[in-house]
Amino acid sequence: MSLKTTKTWCIRLIPVVLFFVSYYFSQFFLQSYSRSPKNPAPSKTACGSWLVAKRWESLNFNITRKTQLFLKMADYFWKQHQSTLPLPYGIKGSELFLLKVLAITASYEMPAxxxxxxxxxxVVIGNGFAIKNSSLGAAINKYNVVIRLNDAPVRGYEDDVGNKTTMRLFYPESASYNPSIHNDPDTIMVLVPFKQNDLRWLKEILYNEKRVRKGFWKPPPQIWMGSTSQIRILDPFFLHQTAGTLLHIPLQPRKNQKPIHPTTGILAVFVALNYCDVVHVAGFGYPESRNQNQPIHYYGRDTMRSMRDSHHDLSHEAEALKRLEDSGAILFLHPHS
Known part of the structure; x- marks a missing residue:
């Protein structure tokens, strides 16, 4: 066989070789994350077109990576952005509180x-019992963005949940009075305003005004030692979309109907889907509702009994997470039911 013929055949074989290499790596990645409870953090390979195409294949909502997650002052200078819904799904009636809060916070962006x-x-770290004894801490720390929820602790649980925190979503009742205890110095503290009192609480903290204690289902911290430069306000658009598009729950319940709102956890997953190329989750899932004595968190002693009067539909959210998992939009880092 001549040198010219050999060269021609080699050139023809390149696409075939590349196809099998790409297929092998994609299968290896998916299998390793579905079988092993101790997974390495994903590399840039995970952002390949094969995963991007798969993860949105069966989702019925539009998501863009170039998303502004947080509210900024400029949002209030354009009439077309005025909201028709009150919190938690809009800002109608809360504009004054928001303006005062945004006027004193230093930034509206993610770090460059x-x-x-x-x-x-x-990776979105839920607070569920499922992450306990998982030994996922080292892998979690390797992600670009680690999102945590409410006042979930880190110190003392590093082996399972890691100790890196990029963003923490919270509301007043779930705020820790001293965020520095369980967060990095540069952790972005993202307030999720479920009601007008949530914004009022932050305004009183920022301006050192007299605290109004009424209007909360649990007393929030009266002294909050968070850094002003790290505070962000999540755009209610994301809660609106989580409720209406992902969970299909009514945004305006009928009279005498108990309102149902998304949990901070499912909201964080939706935010991550909007912002990230790869979204993995851990610590999600509640025990069966009939098992009222089962611990629900990897910390503390709360059981399913504490969730009886909540404004959340946990089984409905579990179904939504299963749809996201089946579509390839998210991957769990540990076995789950």
């Missing part, structure tokens, strides 16, 4: 070190 990444790998 994350914004400028070619591939954003994110």
């Amino acid at each position: 070190s994350i914004e400028n990444l070619d591939c954003r790998t994110c």
Whole structure:
């Protein structure tokens, strides 16, 4: 066989070789994350077109990676952005509180070190008992963005949940009085305003005004030692979309109907889907409702009994997470039911 013929055949074989290499790596990645409870953090390979195409294949809502997650002052200078719904799904009636809060917070952006990444790998850490004894801590710390919820602790649980925190979503009743205890110094503290009193609480903290204690289902911290420069206000658009598009729950319940709102956890997953190229989750899932004595968190002693009067539909959210998992939009880092 001549040198010219050999060269021609080699050129023809390149696409075939590339196809099998790509297929092998994609299968290896998916299998490793579905079988092993101790997984390495994803590399840039995970952002390949094969995963991006798969994860949105069966989802019925539009998501863009170039998303502004947080409210900014400029949002209030354009009439077309005025909201028709009150909190938690809009800002109608809360504009004054928001303006005062946004006037004193220093930034509305994500850090440039994350914004400028070619591939954003994110993990959302739920507070569920399922992550206990998982030994996922080291893997969790390798993600570009680690999102945590409410006042879930880190110190003392590093082996299972890691100790890196990029963003923490919270509301007043779930705020820790001193965020520095369980967060990094540069952790972005993202307030999720479910009601007008949530914004009023933050305004009183920021301006050192007299605290109004009424209007909360649980007393929030009267002293909050968070850094002003790290505070962000999540755009209610994301709660609106989580409720209406992902969970299909009524945004305006009928008279005498108990309102149902998304949990902070499912909201964080939806936010991550909007912002990240790769979304993995851990610590999600509640025990069966009939098992009222089963612990629900990897910390503390709360059981399913504490969820009886909540404004959440946990089984409905579990179904939504299953749809996201089946579509390839998210991957669990540990076995789950």
